[in-house]
Amino acid sequence: MPGRTDGLARIRLVIADDQAMIRTGLRFVAESAADIEVVGEAVDGLEALSVTRRLRPDVLLMDIAMPRLDGLGAARRLLSDPHPPRIVMLTTFDTDENLHASLRAGVNGFLLKTSPPEQLIEAVRVAAAGDALIDPAAAMRVIASFTAHHRPVAPPELATLTSRELEVLRLLARGLSNPEIARRLQVGDATIRTHVARVLHKLGLRDRIQAVVFAYEAGVVRPGQRDRSC
Template sequence: MTIRLVIADDQAMIRAGLRLVAETAPDVDVVGEAADGEQALAVTRRLRPDVLLMDIAMPRLDGLGAARRLLADPHPPKIIMLTTFDTDANLHASLRTGVNGFLLKTSPPEQLIEAVRAAASGDALIDPAVTMRVIASFATRHEPTVPPELATLTQRELEVLRLLARGLSNPEIAKELGIGDATIRTHVARVLQKLGLRDRVQAVVFAYEAGVVRAGQRERPC
């Protein structure tokens, strides 16, 4: 299946570079571009792509505002936010918006394609640097609140949640715990179901706000 992708960024050179990277994947077709949030709304609603790759900081309407409007539509696309994280003070607000991933503009090309594929399949991908340096930063501004749903997790599921929140992919979690990929997929699905979460993005927020992981902890355990 071909993934239809729209790219939204106010810098033409950035859009060109993202298009170049995306089109190296045989299953990704860049069907449109936008230079600001208002254009992103119009182009996305007209072309109905599977995935929208969108910068947070854009003129007229920023990426966060555009994402909120699009996700209120009956059949919204999957949305991946692009960030420089040093300048995107509102990045943490995007976590509650319902987007399907976060990437740094400095992320390697293969990670961009992986994020697009993950979003298209209903999963989510967060750049580990965003996970630790931004999400942890905002989450620890408040005392952790332990929700009762956390007690429903088994010890193994809690381990999976911790590793997931630190930015590890399913194969990396499987390797860390010494179990198979299929088993990890099952554990992740059960964690999301028990906690009433939609995807990995919401799981990261939950883990930090519940105190399951905290700022300053290593991204990848030894």
């Protein structure tokens, strides 16, 4: 793994997008962070497979809509590998069904191509750390697209959450990061990390993305509903 001059390991990132200008912009943003190194690029899903399997990056930042093999197809194949990378998907909102399918496939985040630079950097860091991040607007649209046709059902596991843990789950479902939740609830980041870990453990969930899906399917939050702590 390439080393930094300060001796700390960088997050190794591969970028996959069929538009050269987008790739250049994403590389510029990513490498503005001292702890991220772009080690490769791909112009479509098939190249994303080969580049990712050859270079074994920590994180793959990949567009959904690409020629030959789209991002969803590439993600499914990579996630079936013995040691898959963490995958953050890029979207322009034109394929809600694919976004939902990506959630189910187990990707580690969604970003809009219009997301601010700091959010892209945060998504890469969060994914590399083993967690997941969804752009709040993307979360709202994706979840609304499949909850519109399903009546929410509260599973029994929901009753195991404390009132504070339920509040944290609601904010997770709105796409807030741990620091944002900490500021909203006026507690420390470490306290929120503990609450998030307990929520995931009690509900048997892998990461924040699964928590978002759970919250909407269980009726904890609903599309268009404002959270009460606003």
